[in-house]
Amino acid sequence: MMQKNLKRMATMQRMQVTGLELFYKNGYYNTSVDDILNKLELSKGAFYYHYESKEDFFIQIIENLLVRKVYSMLIEPVEGHENTSDLIMQCYDNALETAVHNEMDFGFVLGNFISEFNGRNPKIMKHLNDIIKIWEVNLVSVIQRGKFEGYIDRHADAEGVALFIMSSFMGVRTLMVETAPSARKYRFMSQLRLFLKSIENKQPAV
Amino acid sequence: MMQKNLKRMATMQRMQVTGLELFYKNGYYNTSVDDILNKLELSKGAFYYHYESKEDFFIQIIENLLVRKVYSMLIEPVEGHENTSDLIMQCYDNALETAVHNEMDFGFVLGNFISEFNGRNPKIMKHLNDIIKIWEVNLVSVIQRGKFEGYIDRHADAEGVALFIMSSFMGVRTLMVETAPSARKYRFMSQLRLFLKSIENKQPAV
DNA sequence: AGAATGACCGACTCGTCGGTTTGTAGTATT
């Protein structure tokens, strides 16, 4: 009976992975359940045996895949105890690198879905916003800690800095989709570095 | 015979204005031609008398409405000869204010459509990208001029700064859609001010 | 007045998509 459950979960997992891939590529409303099923060579019956609806399916994708990916790509990497702005730089440099190679980076996936569901599906929006909040809260606390540990200027506004970083990151991803992603990444990172330098603590505790 | 043309253009204009409104609110693929027609109390026949297809209709909206709005909201306001960063601040402060009141601001409209059409409709993407390019080229040249006129540090990377401003603006609009738009606008503008201060010319020519 | 044309109506086609229902091969249970 553990075997049973394993099979069930394997199929659901396959559906979710392919689902996220297609939803990301074509948009949620532009991807039919059949598109996903065809790719997996499964039938409608299989889908509605495991999920209540397309919406339910998508929410499970958010909870199972999106949340974890955002965690591992945008949250965990900045949680070390080294110099705060170095950590942030490395994290976002890395995240943008996946974008250059046209892979899914999950900060952008998030931004895409938010603009797709905003004002259209409050239920899904709530789940997406929860992820944004987790990201934001974490970034704020990382910056706060940077202040305590002497890396960041004590006068810096942690909420403001976090918002600015998140905004510029999500925005540059939109601008990288068509034109010279690699050059734009480089330019963007240079400016982000300047910005982070400007809020570093000038008289670090020795 | 001029009367004729006037009637034609009036109807087409009404369709486009309502079309943009609904496309913005619900997305392009999520808005049916009938939705627009019902709101205007017009029929399918009227629509396909004036436009070849839904796509043709949308492209005309871009050329007639979007381009001009971006011009008047994001390009013209920064073209004065006062202090460059002041002009930029005022322009984006103003653009975000419309966002706070849930109106259409056209930087965001642009970002929304880009993420909706990216990878799905190359033809429309081309038109949207053209607007982005116009915006970018203009912002770069404004910063260049700011350097010549002594407002901006000569060592600043104009392309980088422009990209950073555009990115952060488009990004913060996404983050303003659900949570505390007014507070986020304030925080964002503070950080933008800091960033612009950091590239101002420290020894202005007297 | 009669013909032509511009602007529009509304019914219809044809395809798509979310969701339902019925059936069934394999596996586990009793």
Place this chain on the structure above:
DNA sequence: AATACTACAAACCGACGAGTCGGTCATTCT
């Protein structure tokens, strides 16, 4: 061996949406 349940398959339903088409009616031209 009979039963029941899991994990699907396949056919189907109703809606909705883009685009078509024959027709209408007022205005303009001749």
